Amino acid sequence: MQSDNNTIHPFHVDPSGFYGDFGGAFIPEMLFNNVEELRKCYLEIIESPAFQKEYHNLLRDFVGRPTPLYEATNLSKRYGARIFLKREDLNHTGAHKINNTIGQVILAKKLGKHRIIAETGAGQHGVATATVCALMQLECIVYMGSVDIERQAPNVARMRMLGAKVVPATSGSQTLKDATNEAIRDWINNPDDTHYIIGSVVGPHPYPDMVARLQAIISEEIKSQLFAKTGNENPDFVIACVGGGSNAAGAFYHFLDQPNVKLIGAEAAGEGIYSGKTAASLVVGKTGIIHGSMTSLMQTPDGQIIEPHSISAGLDYPGVGPLHAHLYHTKRASYLSISDQEAMDAAFELAGLEGIIPALESAHALAVLKKMKWKKSDIVVINLSGRGDKDLAAYMKNLETK
Numbered sequence: 001m002q003s004d005n006n007t008i009h010p011f012h013v014d015p016s017g018f019y020g021d022f023g024g025a026f027i028p029e030m031l032f033n034n035v036e037e038l039r040k041c042y043l044e045i046i047e048s049p050a051f052q053k054e055y056h057n058l059l060r061d062f063v064g065r066p067t068p069l070y071e072a073t074n075l076s077k078r079y080g081a082r083i084f085l086k087r088e089d090l091n092h093t094g095a096h097k098i099n100n101t102i103g104q105v106i107l108a109k110k111l112g113k114h115r116i117i118a119e120t121g122a123g124q125h126g127v128a129t130a131t132v133c134a135l136m137q138l139e140c141i142v143y144m145g146s147v148d149i150e151r152q153a154p155n156v157a158r159m160r161m162l163g164a165k166v167v168p169a170t171s172g173s174q175t176l177k178d179a180t181n182e183a184i185r186d187w188i189n190n191p192d193d194t195h196y197i198i199g200s201v202v203g204p205h206p207y208p209d210m211v212a213r214l215q216a217i218i219s220e221e222i223k224s225q226l227f228a229k230t231g232n233e234n235p236d237f238v239i240a241c242v243g244g245g246s247n248a249a250g251a252f253y254h255f256l257d258q259p260n261v262k263l264i265g266a267e268a269a270g271e272g273i274y275s276g277k278t279a280a281s282l283v284v285g286k287t288g289i290i291h292g293s294m295t296s297l298m299q300t301p302d303g304q305i306i307e308p309h310s311i312s313a314g315l316d317y318p319g320v321g322p323l324h325a326h327l328y329h330t331k332r333a334s335y336l337s338i339s340d341q342e343a344m345d346a347a348f349e350l351a352g353l354e355g356i357i358p359a360l361e362s363a364h365a366l367a368v369l370k371k372m373k374w375k376k377s378d379i380v381v382i383n384l385s386g387r388g389d390k391d392l393a394a395y396m397k398n399l400e401t402k
């Protein structure tokens, strides 16, 4: 099945867990059994009718899917193209993260695991994980950098209210990368009863492929919704922001083998790609290994990880999923760097023109509109990965300067 996939689809993972030169499972021996157990059974479980039924029922009744595909007519007028927004911001808990979390919790139950651990940056993945653990009555421990605990206080409160234990990561820059290290350490110490839910298409194989499949519901819905609205299931462009790359992977997934659909990822340039304060892991990164995966990574010439910076905590990661490293190097997708200020401006533009306040992460995708030349006939789908409630503090600061 998988090797079949691979011969037909050059952009899907191969049987050894690689996308071209990227991916794999570079893990300590102590994690081998856990990762191997997952690798052996994730496809069989995910493709089973019982899993599919539970996953789709919960996506419909608990998450609120399908999310709308909304034709943004004011935005379309401004940019001279037909622009559609895939409204992942309308999911329960406010972002696409829960598509993955629901799937992985069902999978964990089928593996007989009753303790769930996760890492989180902005807290969106932590909230999504805590939410589904409450629903399924599973123990939940979320690792979070102590800097992020401070700057994302409302999400920390949400996780606690939902019954999760939030554990601060106090090493390094005390952000997402360090929280991930702590979660991996926990998993090594609790191999039998614990499932580690990674929140993006990163980490060792099979995580990137597993998470991409669980987010692929986004492009599956786009196809049928776009067909209903335009008579064609393929747009000319799909645009999504890229942190680890899971919402982009989900939005691209069913278009990867359609060369006429141009795929554009928006990375966080931070204060500028040459400023030293950036998170543009593809544009300024070099090939290296982070969290078990060979990918594009921001690093010094001697291989030390460079601390990332982005105004949006969800994009503040020094690496990127191996699928995107592969799409970048094969030029199947192109990646633009969007600065903090460009994202901020795009968020205010969407609020003013369409009455939608996006997450700062998603605003990076919206900012691509200004960077391209559009034709009237272009059909453009932008994945609006999340809503802006969690970013109000940053938006209030920007209002003060207006």
Ligand SMILES: *Cc1c(COP(=O)(O)O)cnc(C)c1O
Binding pocket: 094, 095, 096, 097, 122, 124, 125, 199, 200, 201, 241, 242, 243, 244, 245, 246, 247, 248, 314, 315, 359, 361, 362, 385, 386, 387
């Ligand atoms: C976490 C998050 C992201 C970044 O993660 P990806 O894996 O790159 O999708 C983007 N948007 C929102 C709203 C998020 O919460």
